[in-house]
Amino acid sequence: MAASVDLHKISRFANIAIPLLAVIFFFGGHFIHFYIHFLTVVFIILTVINIFYLHIQKKHTILRNFGILGQARYMLESIGPEMRQYLFASDTEERPFNRVERSEIYRKSKGIDSASSFGSQMDFDNSEVKIRHSMYPVDKQDIKPFSLTFGEERGVKETYTITKPYLISAMSYGALGKNAIQALARGARLAGIPMNTGEGGIPKYHMEEGGELVFQIGTAKFGVRNDDSSLNQEKLIKLCTDPSIKMIEIKLSQGAKPGKGGLLPKEKITEEISKLRGVPQGEDVISPAHHIECTSKQTTVAFIKHVQDTVDIPVGIKLCMGKTSEFRDMVKEMKNQQVYPDFIAIDGAEGGTGAAPKAFMDGYGMPLYASLFAANQILTEQGVRDKLKLLASGKLINSSKQFVALALGADAIYNARGFMLSLGCIQAMLCGNNTCPVGITTHDPALQKGLIVEQKAQRIANYVKGLEYDFYEMLAASGIRDAKDLNIEQLYIPNDTALADQITTLLSTTK
Amino acid sequence: MKTQHIISWILQLVIIAVLIPSAYMKLTGAPDSVSIFTQLGMEPYGRYIIGFLEASACLLLVTPNSAAHGSLLTICIMLGAALAHLTKIGFNSSSCFSCLVILIISAIVTYLRRMQIKSIARMLN
Ligand SMILES: Cc1cc2nc3c(=O)[nH]c(=O)nc-3n(C[C@H](O)[C@H](O)[C@H](O)COP(=O)(O)O)c2cc1C
Numbered sequence: 001m002a003a004s005v006d007l008h009k010i011s012r013f014a015n016i017a018i019p020l021l022a023v024i025f026f027f028g029g030h031f032i033h034f035y036i037h038f039l040t041v042v043f044i045i046l047t048v049i050n051i052f053y054l055h056i057q058k059k060h061t062i063l064r065n066f067g068i069l070g071q072a073r074y075m076l077e078s079i080g081p082e083m084r085q086y087l088f089a090s091d092t093e094e095r096p097f098n099r100v101e102r103s104e105i106y107r108k109s110k111g112i113d114s115a116s117s118f119g120s121q122m123d124f125d126n127s128e129v130k131i132r133h134s135m136y137p138v139d140k141q142d143i144k145p146f147s148l149t150f151g152e153e154r155g156v157k158e159t160y161t162i163t164k165p166y167l168i169s170a171m172s173y174g175a176l177g178k179n180a181i182q183a184l185a186r187g188a189r190l191a192g193i194p195m196n197t198g199e200g201g202i203p204k205y206h207m208e209e210g211g212e213l214v215f216q217i218g219t220a221k222f223g224v225r226n227d228d229s230s231l232n233q234e235k236l237i238k239l240c241t242d243p244s245i246k247m248i249e250i251k252l253s254q255g256a257k258p259g260k261g262g263l264l265p266k267e268k269i270t271e272e273i274s275k276l277r278g279v280p281q282g283e284d285v286i287s288p289a290h291h292i293e294c295t296s297k298q299t300t301v302a303f304i305k306h307v308q309d310t311v312d313i314p315v316g317i318k319l320c321m322g323k324t325s326e327f328r329d330m331v332k333e334m335k336n337q338q339v340y341p342d343f344i345a346i347d348g349a350e351g352g353t354g355a356a357p358k359a360f361m362d363g364y365g366m367p368l369y370a371s372l373f374a375a376n377q378i379l380t381e382q383g384v385r386d387k388l389k390l391l392a393s394g395k396l397i398n399s400s401k402q403f404v405a406l407a408l409g410a411d412a413i414y415n416a417r418g419f420m421l422s423l424g425c426i427q428a429m430l431c432g433n434n435t436c437p438v439g440i441t442t443h444d445p446a447l448q449k450g451l452i453v454e455q456k457a458q459r460i461a462n463y464v465k466g467l468e469y470d471f472y473e474m475l476a477a478s479g480i481r482d483a484k485d486l487n488i489e490q491l492y493i494p495n496d497t498a499l500a501d502q503i504t505t506l507l508s509t510t511k
Numbered sequence: 512m513k514t515q516h517i518i519s520w521i522l523q524l525v526i527i528a529v530l531i532p533s534a535y536m537k538l539t540g541a542p543d544s545v546s547i548f549t550q551l552g553m554e555p556y557g558r559y560i561i562g563f564l565e566a567s568a569c570l571l572l573v574t575p576n577s578a579a580h581g582s583l584l585t586i587c588i589m590l591g592a593a594l595a596h597l598t599k600i601g602f603n604s605s606s607c608f609s610c611l612v613i614l615i616i617s618a619i620v621t622y623l624r625r626m627q628i629k630s631i632a633r634m635l636n
Contacts (some may be wrong), residue, residue: 030598041590045583051636060633071630115628 011066015054016069019047058405078315081429092121096350096395102421104398108466109459110421116251126494129369134479143475143483148411150247151314151342153387160246161210162412165402165483166193169347169393169416170216170318172200173432174264174273175354179451183423186207186453187460194246195405196414199262199276199287207244214247216318217307219261220287222277226428229292231303233310237295240311245343248307248315252294255351255394257360259321261287266353267434270443286394297326298394299332305339316343316389320351321371322364324506328378340387344379345414346372348394352417354441355432369408370502371452372487376409377506397421399470406483407490408499422463423456520624522573522616526585529613530565537562550599564588572620579627582620591612 009470021044029037046068053063062070091099100121100446107114122128134462140408151159168188168484173181175198188195189211199218206213213415217224217231224235230448238259239245253259264273264285266360294300308315321327334340348368353361366374372392379385396402397418405413439451475483493500525591537544537558548558571581592610596602624633 026594029594034553034595034599035557037591037594040594046585049630049634057633063633070635074557074629074633080530271570 004099007066007069009249011069013200014069015050016065018043018050024251055362056209060486061409066315082244083231085427094222096352097397097417097421097427098315101398102427105421109463111462111466112467122280122477124497128494129497129499131403131407131474131478132492135477137244137477137479138475138479140472140476142481143472146471146483147422148389150316150389154308154314154340155340156308156312156314156342158246160314162194162356164191164464165406165412166191166464166467167214167391167412167414168193168419169199169345169414170249172198172216172218172222172354172415173203173205174198174200174268175274176441177436177439177443177451179203179453180195180420180423180450180456181205181454182209183451183456184419184460185211185395186215186457187419187422188212188463190457191464193464195220195251197504198502199251200273202239204276207242208293210244213244214248214249215245216249216251218251219289219291220277220279220285222287225278229288231293231307231465236307236310242314245313247313248311249343250291250304250307250315250317250341252291252300252317252319253322253347254318254353255320255365256353257356258322258349258365259289260300260356260360265432265434267471268443273443275444287445297452298337300330301333301337301339304341305337308342314342316345316391318345318347320349320365321364321374323435324366324371324374324378327375331378331382331384334386334387335382341385343389343391343411344375345391345393346373346375346410347414348392350394352420353431365496366502368392368396369404369497369499370407372405372410373499373502374506399467402467403471403474405484407486407488418499419460419463422459424451434435515623517577519620522620522623523578523582524614526582526613526620527572529584529609530569533570533600534562534565537565547595547600550603561591576627577622578605579624579631582617582624583628583631585617586614586621589617 006171022040025036025043026038029035043059050068054067057063060070085094094228105115127205133254145162145163146165147163148165149159149161165485171184175497176184185206186209190399191234193205194212194214197206197216199216199220199222203213203215212359221231224232226232240248245339266282266284269279269281269285271281277285279285291303293303296427300500303316305314346368348371349365350367372390376385376390379388379390391403391412391414392408393414393416395417396405396413396415402413402415408456420440421427423440425440426438430436434442434444436447439448439459442448475481478486480486480490493503518589540555540558543574544558545554548554551557564584568581568584568588575579589610592606593614596607596610600607619629625635
């Protein structure tokens with residue numbers, strides 16, 4: 001038999017050796033020198049602990065079977081993620097974002113040149129979408145500066161124009177701590193991009209920074225709710241008198257947990273959060289899975305109209321696509337009622353969250369590229385693509401992924417975790433525990449202490465600057481003079497990708 | 512939960528009330544301490560070490576998140592003291608009695624604060 005470590009044998013030996021050593025040291029201490037009793041004491045304690053592990057506690061099988069040596073397993077397990085991250089995982093191995101992707105963002109955020117050497121670490125077989133360049137690149141100064149006006153199609157009173165193709169995607173105060181929100185909001189203002197408030201209720205800290213905001217109405221309608229989770233119109237109107245609120249986003253679903261409401265663990269509900277959201281303290285707050293007003297395509301479209309009639313600013317929706325047929329039916333219903341949201345944000349199933357059930361995070365929803373293509377295709381096929389803007393989110397944290405999304409039909413890019421990384425997120429994956437080691441998704445003052453708002457706001461601004469620089473470089477390389485001309489021809493899509501599959505399916509069912 | 516907290520704090524203060532004079536006597540070389548450690552053959556370094564450990568235990572006991580560490584350290588010190596009484600000094604002094612009392616109180620504190628040390632918490636369910 002090959003040499004192997006028989007843990008059971010070793011631990012049986014240890015379980016006898018520990019009390020035996022206690023006795024031996026006792027005699028040593030007695031007859032040789034009293035100093036040896038330091039060891040006696042330690043081994044007496046170990047013996048007592050071991051007796052409890054082996055014979056008294058009933059909860060931990062490992063400890064009951066192996067005693068104190070089993071404890072080593074818990075220790076290794078608790079430092080496992082760090083060991084893997086720092087020692088054993090390769091640069092392209094980690095999920096959701098590998099080290100290569102993360103360090104691109106860290107570098108952009110710190111304003112360091114992100115050129116790399118020798119070669120790409122990505123795959124070039126048949127698993128990744130790539131961008132086709134042109135043999136005739138254009139000059140950067142010939143490219144039309146980016147500009148996108150929300151609400152122009154419907155002629156809303158206060159249209160909203162962005163001049164960079166980026167928006168900070170929804171992350172609520174609640175999921176994020178105060179410092180993180182302040183840094184994001186201030187950074188967004190420095191960078192000149194809008195920030196989505198997330199479903200965190202009254203965006204108090206966002207508004208203090210004076211940037212431009214997209215207010216999100218979640219399914220629980222935190223901040224603008226009646227007790228039964230229906231919309232309180234007066235509260236919404238009052239909120240929209242604040243000049244920083246530029247758009248409203250009705251969240252129908254989210255990629256990390258489509259078909260499921262949000263979940264705010266009770267550990268994270270401080271007194272202030274309960275006030276801003278209008279919910280009680282001391283219990284997990286679960287948002288309903290859908291807006292109480294929205295039970296069918298008719299009522300959903302009617303609800304969009306209701307909100308659009310309530311405010312003078314653009315009103316859009318956010319959703320993760322599940323069934324393309326449902327989406328098509330809803331678009332038809334929009335035509336029917338002549339009601340169009342001013343934008344639709346497509347969130348891919350790969351999206352992030354503060355807390356969601358594992359089954360939903362891992363198992364539900366269509367991935368971004370495929371669903372974005374489908375949304376764009378269905379809107380085009382129904383002849384209403386020019387009635388609204390299309391936004392996209394789902395791991396679009398670096399320039400090339402964003403460019404692919406723009407080519408697939410998105411007008412601008414929503415990005416959440418990219419900005420978290422820019423704030424210093426190390427992907428410790430503890431967003432739901434209030435123990436975020438870098439003070440982003442926690443309300444613990446001791447952990448937030450390390451997050452200096454002024455510093456990180458600058459990082460956000462640098463990140464956006466780096467992305468924008470790449471954006472124009474890439475347009476130039478693709479030979480495109482206006483971002484609106486970007487289309488799927490710009491992409492090289494291998495046959496084995498989910499995207500290629502979706503293209504084939506959709507085109508064959510509609511033709 | 513709340514009452515457990517309060518009880519634990521009271522017991523911690525009792526331990527500290529005993530440990531502080533004891534550490535002070537050892538570190539300043541009070542004649543009583545010197546004579547005990549001479550009997551043990553640990554003069555003077557053993558006296559300093561134990562005095563230092565007792566002072567550290569006090570500090571840990573007043574640190575909210577480390578009370579369990581402090582009481583565990585106290586248990587070790589008291590076990591050592593018990594060994595000394597058992598094998599060298601004899602049972603007739605009052606310090607022998609207080610040593611046993613503190614040992615028991617520390618055990619109670621460790622139990623009440625067991626959540627602070629995972630390996631201790633796992634001893635019970
Ligand atoms: C910590 C955290 C909190 C979030 N909170 C919300 C939220 O309140 N409402 C929402 O619609 N999406 C929320 N999201 C999802 C993001 O807005 C976004 O849709 C998703 O993470 C995909 O973008 P990304 O891949 O760029 O992160 C949250 C994501 C994270 C990581």
